[in-house]
Amino acid sequence: MSTTQPPIAHQAEGADPYAWLQDRDTPEVLAYLHAENAYQQSCLAEQAPLREQLFEEIKGRILETDLSLPSPWGPYLYYTRTTVGDEYPRHYRCPRPADDSNTVDESQEQLLLDPNELAAGGFLALGAFNVSPDHKLLAYSLDTSGDEIYTLYIKDLASGCLSALPFEDCDGSMTWANDSRTLFFAQLDDTHRPWRLLRHTLGEEGAQQVFEEADGRFFLHCYRASSERQLVLLLNSKTTSEAWVLDSATPHADFQCLAPREEGHEYFPDHGQLDGQWRWFIRSNQHGINFALFQAPADQVPTREQWQVLVAHRDDIMLEGLSLNAEALSLSLREGGLPIIEVHPRGLAAYRVELPDAAYSLYVQDSLEFASPRIRLRYEALNRPAQVRQLALASGQQQVLKQTPVLGPFNADDYISQRLWATAKDGTQVPISLVQRRDTLGQPVPLYLYGYGAYGESLDPWFSHARLSLLERGVAFAIAHVRGGGELGEAWYRAGKQEHKQNSFDDFIACAEHLIAEGVTTRERLAISGGSAGGLLIGAVLNQRPELLRCAIAEVPFVDVLNTMLDPELPLTVTEYDEWGNPEEPEVYDRIKAYAPYENVKAQAYPAMLVVAGYNDSRVQYWEAAKWVARLRTRKTDDHLLLLKTEMGAGHGGMSGRYQGLRDVALEYAFVFNELGVV
Incomplete structure (x- = not known):
């Protein structure tokens, strides 16, 4: 490890001593960010061979020259080639x-x-x-x-x-x-x-x-x-x-x-046909928070009084979306934490698409042309590479048109994918998706736990070529489906936003504790990770339960939430009031201040941390990560690694090229392996 001393940001006068880091493009700010990057590179220099090994390993699983599945439209097939x-x-x-x-x-x-x-x-x-x-x-x-x-x-x-x-x-x-x-x-x-x-x-x-x-x-x-x-x-x-x-x-x-x-x-319209007649289809929450589907005549713009119920609201099933073809309408539902496609063919009984795995990701990838009798579904699981499945709308017959190839030795059955449930502080059952190598069952293993929990977004299980580098080394991977996400419908989302935001953090902690209590992992072998609003989740968990884990990765983390929400001139702040609240209101200010990661950095021991920011990020400004790390440096009482990497030429999604992205993953995995003692 490097003997280089970490850069210490000076503290200015005023309520926020690191607010000067918000002065973009000034020599002082650029010098600090470059110093942090140099420190990060120095500390991880010894991992360079491992990073290169991981990069080549991950790249070696990917079919680098490949053709996408062509989409028919009019007189052409449209496609991409890598x-x-x-x-x-x-x-x-x-x-x-x-x-x-x-x-x-x-x-x-x-x-x-x-x-x-x-x-x-x-x-x-x-x-x-x-x-x-x-x-x-x-x-x-x-x-x-x-x-x-x-x-x-x-x-x-x-x-x-x-x-x-x-x-x-x-x-x-x-x-x-x-x-x-x-x-x-x-x-x-x-x-x-x-x-x-x-x-x-x-x-x-x-x-x-x-x-x-x-x-x-x-x-x-x-x-x-x-x-x-x-x-x-x-x-x-x-x-x-x-x-x-x-x-x-x-x-x-x-x-x-x-x-x-x-x-x-909230309502979302689309235009198509019902029994051969042009109609408006409107997904609306006017009858309940899980949405219902309405139809209305399309010969003129219909009034709301003309909307007629086509699919009624259901308390236990969320209607997330719909896809329209001339011969069928396909509903995207969510029930019991899982996505479901329910097809209503013209003149025939409705049916649900049958699938092989217990926990998975499924959505309509391409409804093709409006007159097409087929649609394409994208299906994947933690242990199953993504498939594009063609669905014949009338019969329900499925055909796998393309499966994402994995080069080298790979067998999906070598890995076991599970759905577990943790009990949160208030008794709520929180789902966990877990995958690990089958031969590691029954013993504590290193674990990489990921979370998000905001905006009603659902983290459905997905396959990753890169993740095989975790699994092959005996590391398990899990997703904590905390409240604030949409996995269990609109009520699940609402229970993790605004005044209920602490539920997201409690749920994540409960998932970690459950995985430890069940013997899947131990505190010393637990890594946690999240990005953007998931970075806020990680930051809050680190403040509230730092002893629960060994290391953490926070990517473009929304950790300076209080100061950001107090500045309506910043990009997207006002639009975020419905998610976090307006801190100009005293009770909202107190509520956000109670969990905001930057405000709640304490004089305590923290796990090893790798924090990644994008200098051109317009969603989560680079300075949120920089200020947070600066405060952590002066307050934490441990000698664990604390690293800040600012991508000077990237935005919210990191570097744009596919090989650049693989190198970013290799850096993070090498950091985790070093901390968890994985060889």
Whole structure:
């Protein structure tokens, strides 16, 4: 280990002694971040061979040159291809075969976009990638710094002629009208919120403002309905939504409101067919928090009084979404913590998709063309690589079209995936997804425990090539499905937000204690990890129960939650009031201050910690991690490693290339292996 001393940030006068770290781009701040990076590199220098071994090991499992499953649309198959050595997949199309198969004709394929060429070795994130309805033009958007501000481009697919649209502060979205000449796009306000919808007609100067959302809690988003016959402008906060609709054949007409916003009413419309008739389908919580499905006539914009119940609200089943085809509607449900697809074919009895595993991830990946009699499902489990399954809507017959390959020796049955339940402080049963090598059962093993628990997001079990490097070394992997997530429906989410946020931390602690009590692991062999709002979870757990574990990883952690929520000028703050509360209200201030990781750093021993931030992150600013680490350095009473790594050229999602991402994983795994004594 390095003998280099860690950098100590100076403490300024005032209530927040490390607020000076928020002065982006100043020499003092940059010097501190670079000093922390140098310290991190020095401390982990001895792990360089292990990192390289892990990188090669993980890369060796991935089929580096591969073809995505082509999607049929109109006269073409659209697909991507990854090539060994390239950071990004290339986008292609070829003529659609006469037999309607998925067979690619490489002799006739056309390269649509090569992000490798566009990235030129730097950061690159592709936002929109939308081909016009007449298949002649490609609209796409690029972020080249990680700040999630995009430049918009139009490419003529016949001539290759490229033009950048002269619009600034774009969120990256681009939506075509059916004339293949009119584009709708959104702009960001000063707080990085999509708030203004504009319409641009190709060949004309400028753009016309279509809509402006003044309420800082609401995001604006425009999309094409499943039928392709309607455009939907959705305005939604964390608790309320409002939708405006427009016939996609008349893009210069005005959007019309489907139902005026009403505080607490969330609804999400789509357009399709019911018994051969065009209809609006509206998923709404007006009958209960788990949502019901309504239908309404589509010959004109229906009033809310015309909405008729199609699928009633159910207390024990969450209706999370729906996919529409001409011959069926497919409901995405959540029951008992698991995702379920329920298909309602036209004129036939409804059925549920049958699956082989006890805990899994499942969603509709591609509803294909509206007239298609098939949809594609993505299915995976902790021990099963992702599969794309084709579902014949009328019969329910499934066909695995593609399974993500794992190179080298791999057998899914060598690993056992389990669903466990921990008992929280208030008696609530909290689900845990666990996977480990079958031959390690019955003995305590090193364990990597992951959590998130915010915004109603569900952490369904997923497969990871990289995770095999944990499992093969006898390390178990678990997900704590704490309250604040959406795994057990809307009530589960609400029980972990606002005044109930402490439940998320209590649940995570209960999951760790259960895994220790059941002999799966020990405190000395437990690593915990989380990112963004999951980093807040990790930070709070570290303050409240630091003795419970050996080491922790916090990625782009939302740990300075109180100061961030007190600054409405920061990106996304106002929109977050519905999730965390507005600390301008005294009781909310006290509540957040009681758990905020930065405020609650104590003079106590902490586990070893690796903290990762992105300098260009617009969601969780780099200084949250920097301030937290600075305070930990002066208050913690132990000599365990405390490392801060700031990616100076990345945003919220870390480095953009696939090999860059693997090196980040290798760094974290090597850190964990060193701390847990894994060889």
